[in-house]
Amino acid sequence: MGRRSERLSRQGALAGDAGEGDVIQVVSRAFDVLRCFEGHEARLGNLEISNRCGLPRSTVSRLTHTLTRMGQLVYLPRDQKYRIGPSAVAMSASMMKGAQLRSMIRQRLQEVAEQLPGTVGFVVPDRFHLVYLQFARSPSALGLHEGTGSRISMASTAAGAAYTAALAPQVGDAFINDMEREAPEAAKILRPRIEANRQSLRERGYVTACGLWSPHINGLAVPIWSPQYQTFVVVTIGLLSAMYDEQRLDAEVAPLMLALGRSLGSLMEGAEGDAFNNRISRKPVAISVHNNNKPMSSEGVNELEAGTRRARPARSFRAGDGRR
CATH class of the missing domain: 1.10.10.10 (Winged helix-like DNA-binding domain superfamily/Winged helix DNA-binding domain)
Structure with a gap:
């Protein structure tokens, strides 16, 4: 270098x-x-x-x-x-090569969407927004209807909360400082929640946002390191708050989304075997939750995505505890 x-x-x-x-x-x-x-x-x-x-x-x-x-x-x-x-x-078009990988990502999203009445998305960061690269929803999905190419707020969505929480703390803080100069209203929403989001990611492996983007929508999101984009991408789901309060998100939605995150992490790392052939289990996934308040360490710094941390060779997040 x-x-x-x-x-x-x-x-x-x-x-x-x-x-x-x-x-x-x-x-x-x-x-x-x-x-x-x-x-x-x-x-x-x-x-x-x-x-x-x-x-x-x-x-x-x-x-x-x-x-x-x-x-x-x-x-x-x-x-x-x-x-x-x-x-x-x-x-x-040249940046979106790899139709087979995108098809497999779409399949994994659809498997979760068939079990939950919401929109499941795979999003990437774009300055102070995130963009849907893939999405899936069941025919019974209500309330949230995003599609490929749709842009969502970084500050007021579960996906944005998960992405910023996954950044190394000094990078995340600098990102919010940048946001305060260019999008001050968004920064006012995100800054007070950043420490709680980081703690949720460390302890549970995911972040929730209830009624923040809309009083009728609750969301849950899991960040994943992407070797292709050299930054974190996010899998996220939006559900009607009248049907899924925070307790139900934790109990019923989080296990499926954590399993989805692990599966997509394996796909993006080029793994073979189970990640390509096995469907996500229809039963809730047993996850171990650790109360570990140590900050996630930075193991590699990318030139273009300030300080975002490269995952260890182990795939995605460990069993739900959010640590690398």
Whole structure:
């Protein structure tokens, strides 16, 4: 690893160093513009983009011009708006290779969805949001209807709580500091809960969020280290709060979600055997819960995902206790 990579590893890309040292603002802002397009069919003008990403309209105009020349955006003269271009679509397609793995992940999600009347999702972080890469729900699912590509809040969902709790403490704190500058209302929700979320993850291996995103929805989420993305991804489920209070989440939902997390962790690590061939047991999984207040240790620092901890060779979380 070169000196620059070592410096990035020490500082971390999420360590709240925006505007300093290694951060190239024009690149960051270009991605902010692209994030405004939620779906291939979205059409936005410079003013709409400016309002969405909080950049001056003159800056947005220069960025959209450049991105259009690169093929990342396409200009629609009749509408005087932009849409996602062929280069961005091609880049997304190349990043989503591995249809067999995605199919197996989808199968595991569906097995849980057939047992619980909610939406089960596999999400990845994107700044202060998370994006659904896969999802499943039973025909009887009520209340929460997300789909592939949907974005959800990092601050007010069980998935966001699990992701931030899984980060090394100093990285998670820096991430929230960054959030306070760019999304202060979200930071106000997340910061008071971060220590409780970390404790829940250490002791139980999962995090819950009841009535936070919506008074009608309770959620539970399990973070998993992803070798492909070099960060934590999250499996999460949303259920009607009238049907599943926190006690029922712990008793009936947590065992299935922990088993799902272990199964997906094995898939992503390229494991063979049971992870590929066996279905998740229909019976509640026996898990051992340990009261261990030691912080999860960092065993490897990724250059791009500030301080997120690489799992040991053992798959995913140990039997439900949240430790690596």
